[in-house]
Amino acid sequence: MDESRYNVSDEEMDSLVEALDHMLNEGEPDFYGDLKEAAWNVLHENPGYGFDEWVQTLMEEYPAEVVDALGCNPEEVYAALTDLWESAYLDTTTGIEQNYSEWALSFSNECAVDIYHYLIDACTEVKRIGRELPLT
Numbered sequence: 001m002d003e004s005r006y007n008v009s010d011e012e013m014d015s016l017v018e019a020l021d022h023m024l025n026e027g028e029p030d031f032y033g034d035l036k037e038a039a040w041n042v043l044h045e046n047p048g049y050g051f052d053e054w055v056q057t058l059m060e061e062y063p064a065e066v067v068d069a070l071g072c073n074p075e076e077v078y079a080a081l082t083d084l085w086e087s088a089y090l091d092t093t094t095g096i097e098q099n100y101s102e103w104a105l106s107f108s109n110e111c112a113v114d115i116y117h118y119l120i121d122a123c124t125e126v127k128r129i130g131r132e133l134p135l136t
Contacts, residue, residue, distance in 0.1 A: 029068075031065070031068040031069040032069045034065045034068070034069065035062070035065045035066060035068070035069035035070070035084075036084070036089055038058065038061075038062040038065045039054070039058055039062075039084060039089070039100055040089050040091070040100070040103060042054055042057045042058050042061065042062070043100065043103045043104050043107050044103075044107055044113065044116075046107075047107050047108060047109050047110050047112060047113050048107075048108055048109055049104060049107075050104060051082075051085055051101070051104075054085070054100070054104065055078070055081050058081070059077075066081075084100060085099070085100045085101050086099050086100070086101055087099060087100065089103060093120055094116075094119060094120060094123065
């Protein structure tokens, strides 16, 4: 039998096997999920944005997410973003689910965004108090 052309230590082999296992267990990247999160961030960070500003900012600030999820054909991307605008996004922080067009209304101005943050703070405080109350 031919002797191996590669000299690999047991530690190196274990490390390679572990890396391969990790890669196989990761699964496919969630490009569409990344795009949805980026799309929500654009609305949250830019109060008062409507559809046109949202699309423009999304393509300028998150081009990799747009291309990875939707491709690079301008007509197809625009059509997909039009559909996305009317699809639901679940904010895991609050548990509120709305269409992006509804999130745009929820974040219509700075005051509305402040109210959203007050809601998060209030929910956190209620949870904290609930943990501290004795069970009866």
